[in-house]
Amino acid sequence: MKKYFALTILCILTLTACNQPTAEESAYPNEVIETIMTRRSVRQYNDEPISHEVMDKILECGIHAPNGMNAQRWEVRVVESQKWINDATEAYKNSIPADSPMAEQFKDPNFKNMFRNATSVIFISHRPGPCTQIDCGLMAGNMVNAAKSLGVSSVIMMSPISFFSTEEGKPFLETLALSEGQELLLCIGMGYSDQQPETPERRYSKVKYIQ
Template sequence: MKHLFLSLIVALLATTACTTNTNTQSSDSQTATPQAQSDENPVIETILSRRSIRAYKNQAVPRELLQQIAECGINAPNGMNAQQWELRIVDSKEWLDNATAAYKKSVKPDSPMAKQFADPSFKNMFRNAPAVIFIAHKAGPCTQVDCGLMAGNIVLSAKSLGLGSVCMMGPLGFFSTPEGEPFLKSLSLSEGYKLLLCVGIGYADEQPDARPRNKEVIKFIEQ
């Protein structure tokens, strides 16, 4: 009996040692070299491979995906979690086409902006995207940064779901013109909220090369 008891203790200790050992191994593998991590890390891969897309397939984006992307947006860090932002999702071709038609009317034919209309690939004023998420903010010390972080979440979650996207501020001027006013109204933003940027989303029909980035701006400070 005494022998059996001792055997049990030894077996238990051996099991615990194995478990501890396995945990140590797994935590060791999590602290592999940073290079190996970035090669295999899907988040880093998504960040580094995302590009602004301005040509889209003629394919609607399912609303469940747009909803999921918007929810990723509102999960961005934001000052004091005040969440002074609003999102409006437009995936109506009619709305986007009508806004574009009104925009065309608002642009003088001899202005540089009018050149884009002659491009045979021009579909709409939102860089041809079949869906647009408008981001509005309430003026405040953090809200522009908050909305930028939100847009970052939006473009990255879109990319991770197999969608292309482009952040845009260019089209927003239209919404303060007389022609744009009805479209701004239709977004029904709350009192005090102003459009800050928008993000076009759709299935990419191009694979642009990465635009160069200047790594010189990154510096470690010693002491």
């Protein structure tokens, strides 16, 4: 009797262990879903640069995003120059009144630059049209998920964009050499993460099936 009891316990333990994800086995059904679910906006980076081999893959995934009528009314610029990033940040600081709420960020001891401390910045512009903001958003989405899958962290940003239409920002915009009619829409800070952000709450109640 004791023998049967021990055998039953052993079977239960074995079956339970089989249902637990192992180190190799993810809690997600596949790698794409794992990448999407575990990507987070990162705002602290170390100094490691992103190789062109890796960046080229991220950019390629971006331009393969769906876009209205495949018109591709976008342009992409990748700024890798730390001098450019630091100089733009200095000019940005000078363009903001010291008593503005926007100036609070400069007091953060971890503040490195205006692009949430990223090491590279991807700028995405569009020639405005009915679908182009959506197109650029989808492009950015592909880029951040591709980056995540390659171990690169990122943050999509719109707040730095208004700086590039100020007197202080215009010289930096010119160096991006965008084509006539192109307008900057958003940028993506990228680099290797120096933080592990929590997952911000998602409201599942926003989604409903209509049956």
